[in-house]
Amino acid sequence: MATPSAKRSPGDKLGNWILDELIGGGGNGYVWRVSPRGGGEAMALKVLKRTSDTIFSRFIAEITALKMAKAIDGVVPLIDEDLPVVSTSRPRWYVMPIAGRFDDFIAGMEATGVVDAFVPLARTLAELHRLEIHHRDIKPANILSLKGRLCFSDFGLVRYPKKEDLTPARKELGPKLLMAPEMRRDAHTADGAPADTFSFAKSLWIGLTGRHDGFDGQYAAGGDLDIRRCHPDILSTPLDELLTECTDNDPSHRPTMEQVAVRLAEWVATMRDFDKRNLTEWLTIQNRMFPFGAPRxxxxxxxxxxxxxxxxxxxxxxxxxxxxxxxxxxxxxxxxxxxxxxxxxxxxxxxxxxxxxxxxxxxxxxxxxxxxxxxxxxxxAPTGTHGAYVSSDGLQEMLCEIEPGRYVAYSAWDNGEYHGEPLPKGARPLERALxxxxxxxxxxxxxxxxxxxxxxxxxxxxxxxxxxxxxxxxxx
Incomplete structure (x- = not known):
């Protein structure tokens, strides 16, 4: 059923707020830029565009979860709400600060900056999980920037202790390519914590690659999904391993968000410490060659x-x-x-x-x-090329290679010509290790x-x- 909110216009009032501009909408709600009566900082007001018992119950659940999480940094906070009367026949709304878009916040960041921005977000999710609050709809569209950091928003599909489950049995929940497989099979019985870990990891992958199309199934390095395709200079192995574990098909094999936060922070510290990064990379090479232990x-x-x-x-x-x-x-x-x-x-x-x-x-x-x-x-043996330079210790021969297997004196490279003619495009200097x-x-x-x-x-x-x-x- 459509609510009166669907017919609102700039200048209308809801509670102590004046609607200034419609700035977003989707699903079941509109988002307005609003000003408090009497003046003050502009805020964002979300109002339902239509209601049903299920939609209204989800709206109440979202506000309840925000109140439970009010002491946690990294959640876009609740400023005001209108739920004193349980009714679906009147506009229902709540107010939050105006926050920035995920893409705008990470735009231009290198990989280390993106991962660093996800570290406090991982800690926030770990705190929510300690309260048994499971978001269940983590995706870049529901991650906003506020006060210089990324924050979670839109808790419409949240689950918390003693909350009435509004998801029918065998019903899937969430965005398909970011959704944990158990949420596809039966969100009603799925554990929300490892499902959040799965979607968090895929959101991080999107942040690192800029590919909002996402991917299905488990992350795998070395192929089309490889984050090094976008960031060839990073120490990728620790991130590859973490993304692979977080997107494991078996929820019990995924790390907790406390573990994810620690490992992301360690990776950022390693990337910013050249000595540590170098030696970690050197060890990574050895582990890739000898996964069961290096021989003497x-x-x-x-x-x-x-x-x-x-x-x-x-x-x-x-x-x-x-x-x-x-x-x-x-x-x-x-x-x-x-x-x-x-x-x-x-x-x-x-x-x-x-x-x-x-x-x-x-x-x-x-x-x-x-x-x-x-x-x-x-x-x-040296090539015997006239004018080639052979070192006094007999270790090297310096030449100019005109084409594969055809050599001239190295001086041709220095002069940029041979027999008075410019060197061909394929010419290059060559050292032969004798x-x-x-x-x-x-x-x-x-x-x-x-x-x-x-x-x-x-x-x-x-x-x-x-x-x-x-x-x-x-x-x-």
Missing amino acids: RCRWTGPEEICAVLRLAADTNGLNHMMLPGGGGQALAGARLADTPGHIILDIGWRVEMKPASLSFESFGPGSTWNYFWLEADSI KGSFLLVATRSEYNLTPATYDARHQKLGEDEFRRYIERHATR
């Missing part, structure tokens, strides 16, 4: 295997450091197979071609900052933080002696 030593010999492992190590986006055989070093950005059979290309800011003999992972215990990768280059050992460590490892280690001591000591050298430091 692991060795790969095939070029394809070696490239796959190096790409995983390079996934740290500059949080690794590769020590070169002749001294100094650069971050490893990538690795791929070369056009020459059995050879690979390393991207360390420039291209290094080599024939790998082996790649080893050396471990001194789970999570040890001393763990490292050792890449051994097989000996290859032999030697490459060491890959975490940027913030104790080894890399010691400037003296840039003297290529790993090359001078050799693979086995270098391990004994590091082991003495690691055990000490």
Whole structure:
């Protein structure tokens, strides 16, 4: 049944409030910008557009829940309401502060900022759950910004102790793609706490990706849903794991909101602490390679295997450091197979071609900052290219590659021409590793933080002696 509220106009009065402007509407209610009689701060007034026993009961339940949650930060608070008389034949309304939209609040934020904004929201939801208040309709449209933080609004589908359940058996409840599977099967019997966790995680995913279309089922990293598609430079694994757990099909496998809040806060702290982030990322790589525990030593010999492992190590986006055989070093950005059979290309800011003999992972215990990768280059002969530069130690040859497999003197790259003609588009500088050992460590490892280690001591000591050298430091 339509209520008199459906015919309201600017200037009309409801209680102590004057309707100024219609600013929203949907479902069963309109939202007006209102001013208090006698002047004062503008507020938002929600008034039912139609009523029925069920709609009216949900309206009462929403106001009841807001009153129960009045001491909790992070809930858009109740300012005034009109429920002294139980009647569905008159306008029913309540007043709250005017709040901002979710999208406007997070617009332009990097991933760390978005997650940081969700930390207090997670704590709010944990407090609501401690009071056994379950929102059951968490989505970005019901998350607003107020006083510099995100807050929950629209408790129309709320459940709390001793509340009459208005949801029929076998009825689903909430937005489909954000809805926990048990809420689809039977919201009447579903536990609201883990269902809230599920929808909270999907709302966080929307905040991180900007994809309001959402997704069905459980989150899975590595595919189309992967948050790193939008944020390639973040340490994503802890978030991936949390989103996967929160959207598990089994409610009992989901973490509590207290646990979610702690893990999100830890992730933000890690992202803002470069040392901690770097070492966490380094450990994450090891856990992905060896989920059941890292061996003391692991060795790969095939070029394809070696490239796959190096790409995983390079996934740290500059949080690794590769020590070169002749001294100094650069971050490893990538690795791929070369056009020459059995050879690979390393991207360390420039291209290094080599024939790998082996790649080893050396471990001194789970999570040890001393763990490292050792890449051994097989000996290859210089190309014999006229004008090529071969280092005095015989470790490298510097060339300009005109096209795959065709080399000229490196000076052609410096001059930008060859035989008086401009270099072709595909030309590039190339270093060929004629032999030697490459060491890959975490940027913030104790080894890399010691400037003296840039003297290529790993090359001078050799693979086995270098391990004994590091082991003495690691055990000490």
